[in-house]
Amino acid sequence: MTAVPSYIAWQSRRTPTTIETELVYRDPRYSDIVSRVGGLLSLYFLDGWTTQKRRQLLAVVEEYCDLFADRITHYQTPGERQLRSFNVNEAVEYYEEISKNEESEMYCFLKGVNAMDNDDPSLWLLIAFGFERDNSQRHLSGVKIHVPPAFILDNPDRCVDLVRRWSERLGAVHGSGGLGVLTEPGRETVGKVLYYPLMQRYPALEYDNMGGYFSGTRFGGYEVPRASNWLTLLGDANIARPMRAVC
Numbered sequence: 001m002t003a004v005p006s007y008i009a010w011q012s013r014r015t016p017t018t019i020e021t022e023l024v025y026r027d028p029r030y031s032d033i034v035s036r037v038g039g040l041l042s043l044y045f046l047d048g049w050t051t052q053k054r055r056q057l058l059a060v061v062e063e064y065c066d067l068f069a070d071r072i073t074h075y076q077t078p079g080e081r082q083l084r085s086f087n088v089n090e091a092v093e094y095y096e097e098i099s100k101n102e103e104s105e106m107y108c109f110l111k112g113v114n115a116m117d118n119d120d121p122s123l124w125l126l127i128a129f130g131f132e133r134d135n136s137q138r139h140l141s142g143v144k145i146h147v148p149p150a151f152i153l154d155n156p157d158r159c160v161d162l163v164r165r166w167s168e169r170l171g172a173v174h175g176s177g178g179l180g181v182l183t184e185p186g187r188e189t190v191g192k193v194l195y196y197p198l199m200q201r202y203p204a205l206e207y208d209n210m211g212g213y214f215s216g217t218r219f220g221g222y223e224v225p226r227a228s229n230w231l232t233l234l235g236d237a238n239i240a241r242p243m244r245a246v247c
Contacts, residue, residue: 019179025197031245033120034187035194039147040180041163042208043233046228048130048141054099054106056169057130060094060143061108063162064126068112068147073125076109083113084090091140099130106130106174109185121182123148126194127210137218146182148222153179160231174222174238179229180206206230 023037035189047053065072065088067154075091076084078098084091091110099106112124131138142165152159181195199205208228213226225238 009020014153015096016148016153017142019149020137023198023202025194027119029213030163033114034061034247035181035198036121036123037179037198037202038123038149038209039146039152039159039177039203040182040206041147041175041177042142042161042210042233043167043170043172044140044142044143044213044222045172046140047103047171048106048132048133048138051100053141053170054130055207057106057108057128057141057143058096058099059169060166061095061110061126061128064110064168065092068124071112072110073113073115073142074108074111076111077225083111086110089200089213099223102133105132105135117145119184120170121184123182125182125185127185129210129214138214138218139222140214142210142214144185144208149179151159163231163233167235172233174233175233176206176208176225177233178206180208180229186211204229 004033021039024033025035027033027034045053048057057068057188072086072088075086075094076083077094095106095108106129108126108128110124110126112122114122119135123146126143128141128143129138130141163175166172167175181198183194187194195207199207206227206231208227223237224241225232225234
């Protein structure tokens with residue numbers, strides 16, 4: 001009997017329930033989930049220090065809370081390693097207050113923590129950066145979210161409408177989204193490369209290391225798209241950019 005390649009099996013078993021329960025990668029030592037397949041979206045935009053952009057970024061955070069408030073369990077504040085228990089009004093008020101200072105970074109972090117497995121990257125996560133005015137090495141700011149596969153597969157039009165609305169709010173320069181490999185932010189390239197086993201088995205999944213991308217574009221290159229995927233976002237400047245021949 002000929003074995004069915006993983007990428008063919010993936011096409012025949014691509015249901016939200018299967019993705020959530022089976023398409024996970026566990027640490028071989030402890031059996032903890034350290035990466036999984038889920039919905040992934042990242043948007044990148046300029047002038048994250050301005051009051052206007054931060055107000056719009058806060059609106060994105062509030063809308064994410066409206067969608068998933070019952071699944072978000074914790075939030076984080078800048079400079080703190082510990083997560084705080086989530087209260088939607090408390091979290092939004094806190095982020096609104098720190099957004100007012102253009103000379104400091106606006107940082108937002110929301111997550112639905114798996115109490116049985118702290119390493120699980122979660123299907124409910126938002127991380128956002130509005131970098132301060134004088135940060136010469138962070139030209140782009142950004143927002144990255146995880147969503148359950150069903151949010152994309154059960155109603156793609158709803159997902160596209162949300163992304164279009166957020167892109168218009170933030171004046172997105174570029175971004176991408178789709179089903180992808182989720183990892184805990186900041187752990188993508190630390191130690192064992194946790195996203196690689198799933199990407200190796202299932203080609204074309206989205207992947208986004210937002211922190212690595214910010215670092216990689218310190219001296220330029222941030223103007224052009226980081227990647228393309230099922231949903232590829234291009235701001236006006238990138239649409240108008242002349243195409244270059246590829247040899």
